[in-house]
Amino acid sequence: MRQEQQNGRKLKFHILRFNPQIEGDKPKMVTYELTEALGMTVFIALNQIREQHDPSLQFDFVCRAGICGSCAMVINGKPDLACRTLTSKFPKGEITLLPLPAFELIGDLSVNTGKVMRAVSERIEGWIHDKNMGEIDLTKMEVTMDPDLADNIYELERCVECGCCLAACGTKRMRDDFLGAVGFMKVARFLMDTRDKRTEEDMYEIIGDDDGIFGCMSLMGCEDFCPKDLPHQHQIAYLRRKMVTVK
Numbered sequence: 001m002r003q004e005q006q007n008g009r010k011l012k013f014h015i016l017r018f019n020p021q022i023e024g025d026k027p028k029m030v031t032y033e034l035t036e037a038l039g040m041t042v043f044i045a046l047n048q049i050r051e052q053h054d055p056s057l058q059f060d061f062v063c064r065a066g067i068c069g070s071c072a073m074v075i076n077g078k079p080d081l082a083c084r085t086l087t088s089k090f091p092k093g094e095i096t097l098l099p100l101p102a103f104e105l106i107g108d109l110s111v112n113t114g115k116v117m118r119a120v121s122e123r124i125e126g127w128i129h130d131k132n133m134g135e136i137d138l139t140k141m142e143v144t145m146d147p148d149l150a151d152n153i154y155e156l157e158r159c160v161e162c163g164c165c166l167a168a169c170g171t172k173r174m175r176d177d178f179l180g181a182v183g184f185m186k187v188a189r190f191l192m193d194t195r196d197k198r199t200e201e202d203m204y205e206i207i208g209d210d211d212g213i214f215g216c217m218s219l220m221g222c223e224d225f226c227p228k229d230l231p232h233q234h235q236i237a238y239l240r241r242k243m244v245t246v247k
């Protein structure tokens with residue numbers, strides 16, 4: 001039965017079509033029908049729609065393996081990665097696709113996450129800060145790091161910047177300047193990293209207000225819809241505890 005459902009079933013895709021570059025274009029939902037194949041993902045289906053129905057359909061992808069974060073979109077009401085979402089997940093065979101909210105629309109299902117992620121990186125200065133690093137000496141021994149700390153940093157580095165956390169965030173939807181979970185995750189990562197000499201006071205200057213950690217309403221959409229299952233709730237609580245004690 002399962003095999004039958006995945007192989008040969010008719011699927012209906014309801015997709016928002018809108019190209020803001022075309023003067024006078026209006027947003028509309030367009031339905032496309034496809035035959036489901038075994039192991040089909042939403043990403044594969046979108047490629048087929050583009051090949052068989054409409055080559056002008058816009059959506060993003062790079063890796064097709066849940067690594068680049070490009071293919072995030074709203075799939076049946078939930079932000080997720082198209083390349084990691086099997087069509088067999090939807091027993092009714094009806095799939096509605098919308099672009100991620102909270103980002104500038106490029107066209108159809110394609111949004112400009114890069115612009116937002118770059119702004120996040122610039123705002124938090126997302127690189128190791130160490131004024132005493134001095135001249136680079138290639139003959140110097142590498143400074144070792146505690147393996148548990150390295151593991152903890154690596155866990156937070158798994159973020160693929162897909163934007164699902166921002167699209168699912170009630171605060172971000174109300175307040176454009178809200179940093180959001182992707183930024184908090186990075187701040188926590190640098191605060192944890194002993195090579196970064198920024199203090200909690202320095203980080204307070206970046207996230208110690210309503211556009212930062214105190215604006216979070218704890219709705220936890222970020223945690224619920226992160227396709228990489230990152231511990232957003234834990235990190236937000238960690239940062240809040242750190243920031244309330246800054247004098």
Ligand code: FES
Pocket residue numbers: 060061062063064065066067068069070071072081082083084
């Ligand atoms: S195409 Fe890279 S995450 Fe989906």
